[in-house]
Amino acid sequence: MIGDGSIDRLRREGRIVIVGASLAGLRAAETLREKGFTGSLTVIGDEPHPPYDRPPLSKQVLLGKAAPEHTTLPRRLDVDAHWRLGHAATGLDMAARRVRLADGDEVEYDRLLIATGVRARPWPVEAEAGLDGVFVLRTRDDATRLHRRLTEETRRVLVIGAGFTGSEIASACRERDLPVTVAERGSSPLVGALGGVIGEVARQMHLDAGVDLRCGVMVTALEGDTAGRVRSAVLSDGGTIDTDVVVVSLGATRNTEWLAGSGLGAGPRGIACDAGCRAFDVRGIVTDDVFVAGDVARAPHPLFGYQFLSLEHWGNAVAQAEIAAHNMISHATDRIPHLWVPAFWSSQFGVNIKSVGVPALGEEILVTQGSLADRRFTAVYGHQGRVIGAVTFDHGRWLPFYQELIERTAPFPPPFPTLDRRADGRGPVPAEFPDPSVPTHGPTVTVSGYSPADRRITFTPGRA
Amino acid sequence: MRLVVDLNRCQGYAQCAFLAPDVFTMHGDEALLYDPHAEPAQREHVARAAAACPVQAILVDDLDGAPGPAEEAPGDR
Ligand SMILES: Cc1cc2nc3c(=O)[nH]c(=O)nc-3n(C[C@H](O)[C@H](O)[C@H](O)COP(=O)(O)OP(=O)(O)OC[C@H]3O[C@@H](n4cnc5c(N)ncnc54)[C@H](O)[C@@H]3O)c2cc1C
Numbered sequence: 001m002i003g004d005g006s007i008d009r010l011r012r013e014g015r016i017v018i019v020g021a022s023l024a025g026l027r028a029a030e031t032l033r034e035k036g037f038t039g040s041l042t043v044i045g046d047e048p049h050p051p052y053d054r055p056p057l058s059k060q061v062l063l064g065k066a067a068p069e070h071t072t073l074p075r076r077l078d079v080d081a082h083w084r085l086g087h088a089a090t091g092l093d094m095a096a097r098r099v100r101l102a103d104g105d106e107v108e109y110d111r112l113l114i115a116t117g118v119r120a121r122p123w124p125v126e127a128e129a130g131l132d133g134v135f136v137l138r139t140r141d142d143a144t145r146l147h148r149r150l151t152e153e154t155r156r157v158l159v160i161g162a163g164f165t166g167s168e169i170a171s172a173c174r175e176r177d178l179p180v181t182v183a184e185r186g187s188s189p190l191v192g193a194l195g196g197v198i199g200e201v202a203r204q205m206h207l208d209a210g211v212d213l214r215c216g217v218m219v220t221a222l223e224g225d226t227a228g229r230v231r232s233a234v235l236s237d238g239g240t241i242d243t244d245v246v247v248v249s250l251g252a253t254r255n256t257e258w259l260a261g262s263g264l265g266a267g268p269r270g271i272a273c274d275a276g277c278r279a280f281d282v283r284g285i286v287t288d289d290v291f292v293a294g295d296v297a298r299a300p301h302p303l304f305g306y307q308f309l310s311l312e313h314w315g316n317a318v319a320q321a322e323i324a325a326h327n328m329i330s331h332a333t334d335r336i337p338h339l340w341v342p343a344f345w346s347s348q349f350g351v352n353i354k355s356v357g358v359p360a361l362g363e364e365i366l367v368t369q370g371s372l373a374d375r376r377f378t379a380v381y382g383h384q385g386r387v388i389g390a391v392t393f394d395h396g397r398w399l400p401f402y403q404e405l406i407e408r409t410a411p412f413p414p415p416f417p418t419l420d421r422r423a424d425g426r427g428p429v430p431a432e433f434p435d436p437s438v439p440t441h442g443p444t445v446t447v448s449g450y451s452p453a454d455r456r457i458t459f460t461p462g463r464a
Numbered sequence: 465m466r467l468v469v470d471l472n473r474c475q476g477y478a479q480c481a482f483l484a485p486d487v488f489t490m491h492g493d494e495a496l497l498y499d500p501h502a503e504p505a506q507r508e509h510v511a512r513a514a515a516a517c518p519v520q521a522i523l524v525d526d527l528d529g530a531p532g533p534a535e536e537a538p539g540d541r
């Protein structure tokens with residue numbers, strides 16, 4: 001193929017289709033144009049809205065500081081695409097290179113990018129999920145509905161699940177002076193993503209803010225009145241909570257059903273791809289014309305033993321989309337790998353939480369700066385004698401330093417003396433992640449797969 | 465005018481909150497809150513904030529006053 005001019009032709013007059021019109025889809029479209037793609041570009045999205053930003057939905061929007069409809073993402077340039085918004089893709093014919101739409105239409109492509117992301121996992125009992133007052137928070141429409149309800153008279157909000165989104169929702173409710181109960185199956189908030197040591201800090205933050213925090217319990221049923229409005233929730237410890245607003249925050253499900261039967265290696269854990277964002281087919285053979293990016297992708301990362309990481313992180317969606325776009329219109333020798341070091345932020349209870357690397361892989365944790373008690377600290381995660389991740393609470397400026405340690409595979413515990421070390425920092429302690437065989441709800445990072453250097457198959461059951 | 469801040473990159477230096485206080489505010493000691501849809505009257509302030517951000521974390525469209533891409537209606541365009 002190289003040198004036969006086919007790539008030049010593709011760049012000039014090829015047809016590129018992007019399915020998923022959100023953060024990854026938009027950034028990929030912009031990058032294609034920036035890199036000189038002049039062919040036809042079609043962006044298919046099932047939501048009626050042009051690409052908008054999700055992180056503000058559980059922060060600014062719930063705090064009443066930004067309107068949900070005002071979260072539309074800025075454009076780096078006018079991408080000159082055919083936007084098919086409000087149209088779901090329902091099927092893929094890889095041999096004929098066509099995407100099928102819900103309205104029966106078909107769109108042909110030379111290169112396809114799949115960026116269909118994830119959706120909120122609903123409350124599992126359908127009749128209860130359908131009660132008036134039961135919400136999830138993933139889309140702009142979800143945020144509009146939830147925000148409207150929170151401005152009406154509310155006795156008590158129940159948040160089910162204390163991961164990042166659930167904790168942010170609880171924080172926003174308290175800031176609005178709404179009574180909130182949080183029910184979490186794990187031993188503390190954020191335990192799945194950051195472990196029990198940091199989870200304990202998060203627990204104190206909830207309590208100090210006046211959250212009625214219930215850990216180690218599950219909600220077993222939601223009960224409604226005759227008018228179909230939610231009234232109470234039953235807990236596994238026998239307690240009940242009187243509530244009229246329930247926010248189900250139990251993690252996310254990948255949007256891959258539409259690819260069933262296509263022959264693409266897509267399933268509930270996402271779409272596996274190589275480091276160049278090319279999707280694998282069901283046989284484990286890499287495709288050359290189907291690319292993936294964002295929350296729906298699962299890619300091997302050399303820094304983490306080539307394990308397949310699926311990251312529900314804003315920064316990953318941007319970075320992976322840009323790499324995918326570049327590779328889609330490049331010769332094989334010009335392709336570049338997606339080597340982004342995972343990073344995300346959250347803000348809750350007035351504290352800025354940031355992390356790099358993959359804390360969830362850590363066995364031990366060491367507070368290197370600040371102190372847990374002050375909620376101002378940096379903590380480093382160690383995995384088999386090396387630094388694998390770091391988290392900061394109101395210490396974000398230090399993160400680039402720790403990112404470099406991760407990139408250099410620095411030893412753990414790190415060899416430098418910590419300057420302002422207090423009682424917390426004497427030595428590494430177990431990070432206290434839950435036993436992966438005991439299910440807790442969704443961590444933001446899931447790790448699975450094989451390492452080429454170590455052919456044993458390590459399987460981590462989904463913490464779903 | 466639409467904007468977004470890459471909060472992975474943001475170091476909380478609060479330059480933006482100083483230059484465009486109606487759009488950017490600090491929430492607690494370090495967390496940045498911003499209005500993703502600033503009023504046109506804020507254009508100059510936002511432009512200055514975006515230029516001054518030491519880590520260039522602020523992305524704004526429509527800065528030069530050109531109409532941004534229309535809010536596409538559902539369906540084809
Ligand atoms: C409330 C909330 C708060 C968040 N806060 C943070 C944060 O603080 N920090 C952070 O790092 N990350 C945060 N995130 C995560 C971040 O928003 C995501 O990582 C990012 O949106 C991923 O972008 P994406 O384009 O890959 O997927 P998505 O944004 O999920 O977009 C996928 C799009 O594809 C559409 N789609 C799905 N199936 C089809 C189909 N068959 N046909 C057509 N279209 C389809 C979907 O409807 C959706 O519009 C937050 C997310 C939420 C929901």
Ligand code: SF4
Pocket residue numbers: 469473474475476477478479480481488496516517518519520521522
């Ligand atoms: S100026 Fe830049 S780094 Fe500073 S707070 Fe604003 S966005 Fe963050």
